[in-house]
Amino acid sequence: MSTHLVISAIGEDHPGIVEGLSKTILDSGCNIEDSRMSVLGGTFAVIMLVTGNWSTLGKLDSSLATLQRQHGLDIHTRRTGPRRTEGRFLPYSVDVVALDQPGIVHQLAGFFSARGINIQEMSTAAYSAAHTATPMFSAHITVEIPADVHIASLREDFLDFCDALNLDGVIEPIKG
Numbered sequence: 001m002s003t004h005l006v007i008s009a010i011g012e013d014h015p016g017i018v019e020g021l022s023k024t025i026l027d028s029g030c031n032i033e034d035s036r037m038s039v040l041g042g043t044f045a046v047i048m049l050v051t052g053n054w055s056t057l058g059k060l061d062s063s064l065a066t067l068q069r070q071h072g073l074d075i076h077t078r079r080t081g082p083r084r085t086e087g088r089f090l091p092y093s094v095d096v097v098a099l100d101q102p103g104i105v106h107q108l109a110g111f112f113s114a115r116g117i118n119i120q121e122m123s124t125a126a127y128s129a130a131h132t133a134t135p136m137f138s139a140h141i142t143v144e145i146p147a148d149v150h151i152a153s154l155r156e157d158f159l160d161f162c163d164a165l166n167l168d169g170v171i172e173p174i175k176g
Contacts, residue, residue, distance in 0.1 A: 115157075
């Protein structure tokens with residue numbers, strides 16, 4: 001029977017971290033089911049969902065201490081089960097671009113939370129606009145909209161929200 005382990009690791013970026021982590025997982029008899037990895041500033045960060053049986057996950061847990069010392073990582077693990085979804089949800093993609101300003105992520109999260117909409121995934125970036133070097137912000141969000149939500153009203157509310165904050169935003173269904 002397969003069980004799940006969430007692993008998060010963070011440390012100074014250098015070549016070999018992903019190779020070392022993936023080899024440790026493979027050598028333990030486990031499988032990487034889902035992962036997100038990124039270099040943020042000079043720091044490498046990863047979060048992944050690993051599957052295996054109780055024995056292989058135990059072996060992996062033990063092996064991670066060595067990897068932590070070898071690569072100077074802070075590693076945390078948590079046992080979990082498969083994701084449970086109650087009710088029916090529609091997957092939607094949200095994209096926002098704006099002049100960079102504090103609080104955009106908080107305001108976006110508040111908009112969806114107030115409507116009972118779960119944020120499944122979010123990536124954001126601050127960057128300089130081409131030619132002008134104006135500080136810009138972008139966000140790509142995947143949300144789960146309850147099937148009983150009136151989409152046209154939600155879309156209208158979202159566009160009004162974006163207009164009020166001077167955000168350029170779009171919300172569209174994810175086409176499978």
